[in-house]
Amino acid sequence: MLTSEATVLREPDTRPAYRPFRSRVERIRRLSPHFTRVTFTGDDLDVFGTHGLDQRINLIFPLPDVGLSDCGWDDEQPLADGHWFGRWRELPNECRNPLRVYTVRAIRPVERELDVDFVVHGDGPAARWLATAARGDEIIVIGPDALSVNSGLGIDWHPGDAHNLLLIGDETAAPAIAGILESLPADREAHALIEVPSASDALPIAHSGRVRVSWLPRDGGDPGSALVPAVREWVECRPHLVGTTLAAAAQTVDESADPDAMVWDVPFAPTGANLYAWVAGEAGAITSIRRYLVRDVGIERGQVAFMGYWRRGRAND
Numbered sequence: 001m002l003t004s005e006a007t008v009l010r011e012p013d014t015r016p017a018y019r020p021f022r023s024r025v026e027r028i029r030r031l032s033p034h035f036t037r038v039t040f041t042g043d044d045l046d047v048f049g050t051h052g053l054d055q056r057i058n059l060i061f062p063l064p065d066v067g068l069s070d071c072g073w074d075d076e077q078p079l080a081d082g083h084w085f086g087r088w089r090e091l092p093n094e095c096r097n098p099l100r101v102y103t104v105r106a107i108r109p110v111e112r113e114l115d116v117d118f119v120v121h122g123d124g125p126a127a128r129w130l131a132t133a134a135r136g137d138e139i140i141v142i143g144p145d146a147l148s149v150n151s152g153l154g155i156d157w158h159p160g161d162a163h164n165l166l167l168i169g170d171e172t173a174a175p176a177i178a179g180i181l182e183s184l185p186a187d188r189e190a191h192a193l194i195e196v197p198s199a200s201d202a203l204p205i206a207h208s209g210r211v212r213v214s215w216l217p218r219d220g221g222d223p224g225s226a227l228v229p230a231v232r233e234w235v236e237c238r239p240h241l242v243g244t245t246l247a248a249a250a251q252t253v254d255e256s257a258d259p260d261a262m263v264w265d266v267p268f269a270p271t272g273a274n275l276y277a278w279v280a281g282e283a284g285a286i287t288s289i290r291r292y293l294v295r296d297v298g299i300e301r302g303q304v305a306f307m308g309y310w311r312r313g314r315a316n317d
């Protein structure tokens with residue numbers, strides 16, 4: 001659950017929306033076979049933004065033998081003008097610390113604590129870091145600055161006033177879906193379809209009674225193998241929800257010719273939309289779901305947000 005008590009004493013100003021927070025591991029808790037929660041702490045986390053929902057953050061991991069290269073993480077000026085990014089990009093390859101995108105699972109500014117739920121998987125700098133992470137390990141979190149008027153950046157949940165909310169995702173999107181469901185007003189109806197590696201990866205989510213969560217174990221199947229049929233079944237069982245658009249002419253789907261391009265299309269739902277769908281996870285599976293919802297079913301593009309969170313066989317760098 002997100003805590004709303006930020007200890008922000010100054011008025012937010014026009015500084016960059018995101019800034020680096022030097023942080024260290026405070027606790028590590030194995031939540032399930034494929035989820036590990038890491039709680040970070042840091043001197044400045046009292047001014048970490050508290051919007052929650054699916055707000056994304058970047059984590060900058062130390063390199064073996066190099067540690068964390070200095071990009072002005074602690075200097076007032078690069079923090080104020082956002083120049084740390086240029087410095088990070090210009091580092092020689094062997095010193096440039098890997099950067100990966102994650103989701104704020106919870107923030108407790110008063111305790112200066114941030115939770116991130118990591119998926120445990122085989123390969124990659126983030127996965128390798130997690131495998132040996134221990135209390136006190138240092139990391140840089142690039143996150144929302146509560147002192148900025150733009151600290152709500154990086155949120156892709158824009159349902160407007162849609163009555164029916166559908167959240168579709170795999171395990172990498174589970175932290176975002178949990179954050180969204182836990183923030184929903186009690187009168188909003190929502191259904192979440194979450195594909196996870198195994199049935200034991202279903203995690204508790206504190207939500208109101210009008211929310212339904214279906215955990216879909218893929219049990220060794222390919223990414224999307226449980227999710228794609230579940231989305232089809234959900235739509236087929238609810239013609240009244242998509243009915244107004246089912247009759248619409250099938251829409252074309254803009255797809256990049258670059259097979260490595262990450263699918264990312266995040267609209268703001270129009271006022272009065274009947275249905276809003278939020279879809280995130282492995283890019284190939286998300287592309288299939290996008291084709292189905294927009295091209296085959298004919299749901300308005302403005303009512304569906306699609307986000308490729310990772311791509312099978314390709315590093316996210």
Ligand SMILES: Cc1cc2nc3c(=O)[nH]c(=O)nc-3n(C[C@H](O)[C@H](O)[C@H](O)COP(=O)(O)OP(=O)(O)OC[C@H]3O[C@@H](n4cnc5c(N)ncnc54)[C@H](O)[C@@H]3O)c2cc1C
Nearest residue numbers: 102103118119121124125126127309311312313314315316
């Ligand atoms: C907005 C956003 C929010 C995200 N939030 C979270 C989050 O809260 N928690 C979380 O765990 N992830 C989250 N992700 C996904 C995460 O960024 C990727 O999984 C990332 O690739 C992990 O980095 P890595 O260094 O471990 O692997 P990479 O170096 O990126 O990839 C190395 C190899 O591992 C594979 N791989 C990457 N991720 C997975 C996976 N999950 N399962 C199986 N194979 C994988 C790749 O296909 C590649 O073959 C989010 C992504 C985005 C864009």
